[in-house]
Amino acid sequence: MSAATPTASTPDVLSPSGTLNSLEPSAGTTATDRLVVEYLRSRGHKAGEELLAEALSGDDKGKGSALTTSADTLVQKLSVFSEKASQPGENAFKNSASIIQELASLGSSSNIQNLIASIGPVGAEEILSLDPTDKQEGFRELESWVDGSLDMYRPEFRPILFPIFCHFYLDLVQFGFKDAAQEFFATFSSSLESMHSATLHRLSTLRLPSHVQSDELAQRFRNEKYTIRMSRSGFGLLVGWLTDGVGGEATGAGEGFSGEKGKRGRAAVMRVVNNHLRFDVAAVSTTAMSPTAWEESTGLLSSLIPQAGGSAASLNNPQAFNTSKGELKLGPAPLSEELRAETEKMLREQAMLDRDHGAQYDVQLMRPTPQAGVISPTTADLLPHPPMFKTMDVKREVEKVRDARKRIRLEPSALSSVDVNTPQGAAARQRALPSICAYTLHDIPEGVPCCTFSQDTSLMAAGFEESYIRLWSLKGESLNGLKSDFQLSNIRDSASLNKVRERGGPVTRKLIGHSGPVYSLSFDPLNGSAAPPKYLLSASADATARLWSLDTMTNVVAYRGHQNPVWDVNWSPMGIYFATASRDRTARLWSTDRTSTLRVYAGHLSDVDCVRFHPNSLYLATGSSDWTARLWDVQKGQSVRVFIGHQGIVSTLAFSPDGRYLATAGEDLAINLWDLGSGRRVKKMTGHTASIYSLAFSGESSLLVSGGADWTVKCWDVKSAGGLPEKPRTNGMVNGSGGRDHAKDHTQDNIETYAALVRLLSVLADFKRRTDLVASFPTKRTPIINVHFTPRNLCMVAGPALPLGPR
Amino acid sequence: MSKPKASKPASSSGGLYKAESIKDVAESLGISTLPDNVASALASDVEYRIHQVVEEASRFMRHARRTTLTTTDIDQALRVLNIEPLYGHSPHNPPNFRRALPFSQLPTAGPVYFVEDEEIDFDRVLKEEKLSLPAGVRWTAHWLAVEGVQPLIPENPPAVPREDAHATPGAPSTLVPPTPPSPGKRQQQQAALVKQVLSRELQLYYTRLTASLLPPNTTDPTKRAAALASLRHDAGLQALLPYLVRWVGEGVVGALKDGSQSENDGRVLEVLLDVVAALLENTTLFVEPYLHQILPPVLSTLLHSTLPPSHSRHLRTSAASTLSHILTQHSTTYPSLSPRIMKTLLLALLSPDKSRGTRAGAIWGLVGIGKEAVRKGLVEAGGARVAGEDCMPGEDGGLGDAVVEALKVLQAPSDRPVPLDMRNEADALVVTRLRGVLGDFFAERLMGDAVWVRSILGDS
Structure with missing residues (x-):
């Protein structure tokens, strides 16, 4: 590669830096020259140093000898290119060496050898980076090359543009070329906007070198390798283009530049490719990959994937990590023998009493049917629970069996085989889709961040931004606390306790205790659907989680430990334990009888936004603002699966009751369905036009219901393959329009136009209906903040009615 | 192939927060000489910090399940970033910004906005304005959705008419099974119309409804009752109203035109009248625009000369009660309604060439309208006399009964009738007048009750 030879490249350096000097004859630029001289010397580029020294004025050289003073700035300047090494003088070399090693480890194909051979001493190119124009040229050339490439390669070349764009922009900002950076951004961002709007917006706010140093995202770009998946042949073409300037380039493109300029641009691209990109060269051809597959394997992956303690080899592929963690025990939790025997006895008795012939089969329902390919945990695997069971436990189990028998069976798969317009279609629709009861909250002064139903549907609780919780009895029964004036010593038995109980209380109660918006609520699951819950947990912006007794209607415990707002709280399916998710980037495990944390689940790179327990309580899933979801082993506190694929914050998630799948919803307006066992994405479901707030599976895990800010409830067929009915569109642009639109709605000041937009979009979305979106039910003006399935498969949704017109 | 963004204005490269603003702030702090590059660097940094705060605030917005950023979100964001929040802003009353008038001395200055600060007169507020407490949070x-179908109730948004991609061109005829009373060709056309305007759910409802109502022999009576109840109480049928009205009209015409006085026709008419009554009773429907279409079938049933004998009495009375219902409901908003109906009924009663059935119907109609109408029609206009001429002496038929019933509406007969005494002079006078007003036939029938006769004649 000719650009690497110093004699050819140094004159090029001089002209731009010379013009810079003439423009701003301040001390800073001469310092830069000094640095360059020093740098060249340290790297042993004698010729380059001499040339540069000649070009500089004599007094400059004199100053250049007194270099020791600016060593600090030197470190600062060069740290751009440093990976993790501490010595600035050897950074770049170390870099390229490590790259070569890495590439060599990938395989010994001739292409890679070529690339290795072409990587000369990197120093000279770094000087080139001082010139802002080469970035423009380089990116323009790269873009035209990608666009001019063959149709079959274009989808796999496109992802290269984004990291290179980011690095060029960051380089420009880093070196203080603010205006050039702005221009570069304005010129080239439009074509990338559709897929990466969130990241691009974040980058566009960076203006000064200090921002790049302090911004987390920029630092991740700097310090991590951006992984791109590519086929072997595609990679070969890319290497060919980078080294020789040929390989699928469109005729006429790039002819306008002088050869020298074009080479410099390519060298700039090459530098980024060498330093910051990691190619995951796959044997499969890209045509075999689905258009959205890139989401799972592209991006700054290395820090997202938890590094297994002890093992030296870092895993750069989420799949490799997931398989390295071995199999999971996803089967249903075991029931103790005594409890089972007692429950069966109770069931038989009740069947006799009711003279219900169907009920005799209930006992069979008790026996868990072993599922193929799923390991069931043993009692020893579970979190410690009290050894004895109570009457309530038996009642709960009995009710569970009854619910299972009386459940409305929903079979959305029946819909796929019939035409909806025929009478048979209508019948299938009836069997496939749930009845949905909507609870609309009225006269909400500010927002209502959360709302939840108890499992026996006797209670509804809503957390408000005004720091209180409101509890409603949905059955119209009065909610009684205890009288405030009684002597504790007088209470001896349940009769005397009943005496101090209030009578004829209201059907709604306000629970006051938090000092910040209440973001999440959870009713305790111990009583199941047999009786109203006894406890309620709440999470708030005041960094506490609180336990409320529904016997006394008071706050019992405040759990302190998080340093930042707690976003979510969830009970373990068997009570006693619960988990919280917080802005402090951790999720924590607590037990109700201790005020200190039992486990801390750390590893996410940003806020943990949501947390849910696996139905057998062995695992915990978290969704985070770092765009990933993770599955943790509750006891060991280790991450056992990582789910990469969302192109936005993961806002909510749900486990399927059979324990095999996890559904996550993100700010990229997509719902992803993951297979827990393999850690692979089963499918991606798109159709929402605004944030998705809540997800719920039906009892037999066959139907997924989602609710969101687009004022709709949507039902998805879990088992169907999905996909669009018409021809697939190009290169993962599926979520493009949606993503941009969402960004817009943050700044939307006129809610009416927004409403019109939503309507329009929902109509548009209907045209592009996916086959696995089986139904969509709009509400009038109610964003759906909670969707919930009762044990008998009635769907309940809740949301606040928005006032008409702008607030 | 690059796509330069030509639309982006050049000024935007400097960011949202301008260096000039920094200079203004500096001047207000007493720093008059701020170098340009410092100002622009500061402006960039201020913008970056603002973005930081807004990004943090947007997390709070997202977790609060909102799509508009409020001042509380900013406050929360500042709190977690360890900055003192900006007190005194509440999302309840957002400040109103007003644009200032252009400053004439400095035309180059951009638009200037200021916060509108209204002056509040305490006296007025304390004396006049009543503060209303906001209603507490409640739920409904x-x-x-019910089994996958969204019911058309006021709480749900109206169905968006959607082009059904799966519908094949040949589908409409199979979609709507033949609706019973209206024969072949018209039905095809009607179905096509239904298809264009109505949602699938409504079409299904219409088909099921009409199928469960007619034909009366084969349909299940409980089903029919349920269908009528649905018509009487369900909301969201407005879109179906024109079709139902038309269906009723055609049904009535079909049943009457054939002229066959079969039992079946009578039952069909009965059901159709029930449908009209149900539609009128439904409070969520806006029937008025369709009154001109509803009235003809009702009046036809009422005044038709030959109704099936077994049903004739019942049909006419129920048509009359429907008519009275229409009048009481709509005569206030539709002033010309009652005169027109009155005129129709009087014509039917008094015209010489009408059949007895028509006359009986007219009298039932008058009864339905009310006391005044009966007095006007039977007594003042001489309707009873005309009817009496048609009745054979000694006959016990529908017409005679109708007149007597009508007269009973006018004034209830006394419990212990005292017959008019022909020998008494005053009584004889009354009898003469009675014969003049009601005709001989009814005079004979009424003579047994002196009090009744007197009150009918208007002197008590």
Whole structure:
């Protein structure tokens, strides 16, 4: 590669830096020259140093000898290119060496050898980076090359543009070329906007070198390798283009530049490719990959994937990590023998009493049917629970069996085989889709961040931004606390306790205790659907989680430990334990009888936004603002699966009751369905036009219901393959329009136009209906903040009615 | 192939926060000489910090399940970033910004906005304005979907008419099974119309409804009752109203035109009248625009000369009660309604060439309208006399009964009738007048009750 030879490249350096000097004859630029001289010397580029020294004025050289003073700035300047090494003088070399090693480890194909051979001493190119124009040229050339490439390669070349764009922009900002950076951004961002709007917006706010140093995202770009998946042949073409300037380039493109300029641009691209990109060269051809597959394997992956303690080899592929963690025990939790025997006895008795012939089969329902390919945990695997069971436990189990028998069976798969317009279609629709009861909250002064139903549907609780919780009895029964004036010593038995109980209380109660918006609520699951819950947990912006007794209607415990707002709280399916998710980037495990944390689940790179327990309580899933979801082993506190694929914050998630799948919803307006066992994405479901707030599976895990800010409830067929009915569109642009639109709605000041937009979009979305979106039910003006399935498969949704017109 | 963004204005490269603003702030702090590059660097940094705060605030917005950023979100964001929040802003009353008038001395200055600060007169507020406490938070529940179908109730948004991609061109005829009373060709056309305007759910409802109502022999009576109840109480049928009205009209015409006085026709008419009554009773429907279409079938049933004998009495009375219902409901908003109906009925009663059935119907109609109408029609206009001429002496038929019933509406007969005494002079006078007003036939029938006769004649 000719650009690497110093004699050819140094004159090029001089002209731009010379013009810079003439423009701003301040001390800073001469310092830069000094640095360059020093740098060249340290790297042993004698010729380059001499040339540069000649070009500089004599007094400059004199100053250049007194270099020791600016060593600090030197470190600062060069740290751009440093990976993790501490010595600035050897950074770049170390870099390229490590790259070569890495590439060599990938395989010994001739292409890679070529690339290795072409990587000369990197120093000279770094000087080139001082010139802002080469970035423009380089990116323009790269873009035209990608666009001019063959149709079959274009989808796999496109992802290269984004990291290179980011690095060029960051380089420009880093070196203080603010205006050039702005221009570069304005010129080239439009074509990338559709897929990466969130990241691009974040980058566009960076203006000064200090921002790049302090911004987390920029630092991740700097310090991590951006992984791109590519086929072997595609990679070969890319290497060919980078080294020789040929390989699928469109005729006429790039002819306008002088050869020298074009080479410099390519060298700039090459530098980024060498330093910051990691190619995951796959044997499969890209045509075999689905258009959205890139989401799972592209991006700054290395820090997202938890590094297994002890093992030296870092895993750069989420799949490799997931398989390295071995199999999971996803089967249903075991029931103790005594409890089972007692429950069966109770069931038989009740069947006799009711003279219900169907009920005799209930006992069979008790026996868990072993599922193929799923390991069931043993009692020893579970979190410690009290050894004895109570009457309530038996009642709960009995009710569970009854619910299972009386459940409305929903079979959305029946819909796929019939035409909806025929009478048979209508019948299938009836069997496939749930009845949905909507609870609309009225006269909400500010927002209502959360709302939840108890499992026996006797209670509804809503957390408000005004720091209180409101509890409603949905059955119209009065909610009684205890009288405030009684002597504790007088209470001896349940009769005397009943005496101090209030009578004829209201059907709604306000629970006051938090000092910040209440973001999440959870009713305790111990009583199941047999009786109203006894406890309620709440999470708030005041960094506490609180336990409320529904016997006394008071706050019992405040759990302190998080340093930042707690976003979510969830009970373990068997009570006693619960988990919280917080802005402090951790999720924590607590037990109700201790005020200190039992486990801390750390590893996410940003806020943990949501947390849910696996139905057998062995695992915990978290969704985070770092765009990933993770599955943790509750006891060991280790991450056992990582789910990469969302192109936005993961806002909510749900486990399927059979324990095999996890559904996550993100700010990229997509719902992803993951297979827990393999850690692979089963499918991606798109159709929402605004944030998705809540997800719920039906009892037999066959139907997924989602609710969101687009004022709709949507039902998805879990088992169907999905996909669009018409021809697939190009290169993962599926979520493009949606993503941009969402960004817009943050700044939307006129809610009416927004409403019109939503309507329009929902109509548009209907045209592009996916086959696995089986139904969509709009509400009038109610964003759906909670969707919930009762044990008998009635769907309940809740949301606040928005006032008409702008607030 | 690059796509330069030509639309982006050049000034935007400097960011949202301008260096000039920094200079203004500096001047207000007493720093008059701020170098340009410092100002622009500061402006960039200020913008970056603002973005930081806004990004943090947007997390709070997202977790609060909102799509508009409020001042509380900013406050929360500042709090977690360890900055003192900006007190005194509440999302309840957002400040109103007003644009200032252009400053004439400095035309180059951009638009200037200021916060509108209204002056409040305490006296006025304390004396006049009543502060109303906001209603507490409450909830309502409704069915968003029932077995996968969204019911058309006021709580749900109206159905968006959607082009059904799966519908094949040949489908409409199979979609709507033949609706019973209206024969072949018209039905095809009607179905096509239904298809264009109505949602699938409504079409299904219409088909099921009409099929469960007619034909009366084969349909299940409980089903029919349920269908009528649905018509009487369900909301969201407005879109179906024109079709139902038309269906009723055609049904009535079909049943009457054939002229066959079969039992079946009578039952069909009965059901159709029930449908009209149900539609009128439904409070969620806006029937008035369709009154001109509803009235003809009702009046036809009422005044038709030959109704099936077994049903004739019942049909006419129920048509009359429907008519009275229409009048009481709509005569206030539709002033010309009652005169027109009155005129129709009087014509039917008094015209010489009408059949007895028509006359009986007219009298039932008058009864339905009310006392005044009966007095006007039977007594003042001489309707009873005309009817009496048609009745054979000694006959016990529908017409005679109708007149007597009508007269009973006018004034209830006394419990212990005292017959008019022909020998008494005053009584004889009354009898003469009675014969003049009601005709001989009814005079004979009424003579047994002196009090009744007197009150009918208007002197008590």
